[in-house]
Amino acid sequence: MKICIDPGHGGTDPGAIGKDPFVLNEKDVTLSISLLLKTELEDKGHTVVLTRDKDVAVSLSNRAKIANQNNVDIFISIHCNSSENKDAEGIETWIFPNSTVGKKLAEPVQNSLVTAFPNHKKRGIREDNFQVLRETNMPAILVECEFISNPTQLKFLSDKDNQEKIAKAITSAI
Template structure:
């Protein structure tokens, strides 16, 4: 099981950027929690820097991730500029981190491919504390500019879509197939959910009819599929 650290930037006394009646800390937290829920559905362990509106020091964010031996670190932010015309999506990795760059690219590409937001400022590197101090591949995504009227509407109204595209980017980096959430997947018993999603991800089952009595045909088919997995 992969262990992913999701960092909701700012919080508590640190509002982050403000603009168009929005506070960055609120947007970051909302999107981060939604990303985490999607990842959990894919049998991924999620650790958060914060789950409420509290202040967390930058050094503590990386420290928590390091102590947890997280596999990757993803920080969620919203951008700002004095020039209200500034807009766009950009994702950062730490300089000379090949894996960090790959992670940043997966997230950036996923958001752009979703067509939610197509103003591309590119993949960049930066000496941000959370990227520098984290021991694992890390990326920081600036979802859009809170100070731009058009961008602020995306940050306010498209949080579910942004979270889904960030999560898909993380899953793509981890080489985990995205599983659509359906009425069928919601019918799994809580104790069986992790196993069912594992079986779907491996291609052992399509997840349908989870509570029907198992037949010999289904048992043999699952075993046959398992024999093909290396």
């Protein structure tokens, strides 16, 4: 398959900024996981298109345009969650409202992630009218890989082994 991976945020847009127990920008975690995911998917013989491969800003419409112009089979946006509530935690996957093909992609990915990380809260599949989900022409999901606002989960997200495990879990679902 030809797969578009979309590392959330970048450049002047840091995404959510975790501050406890140390500073961690969402844009750096999403890029790191996405680059690992690219390697894993390519190892399985897939072709990967990234919406960014370095710390640059890319508009939401351009992210969708990159996927559409490359005629990819599926689109996966990688993000970290954030909340005012420091205790909020868990893994969730988003699809465009009522998207049957989105759900078909989201279910194995969400299941694979919560199976790989059994101690993490299962927040399930959620639906919203996100621009990258709306404007992409192919099955599209947005994965929220834990909360950067939760000190325990910030440490989890910063850990390269965990990032690798996330990449492997998504790949096995694909």
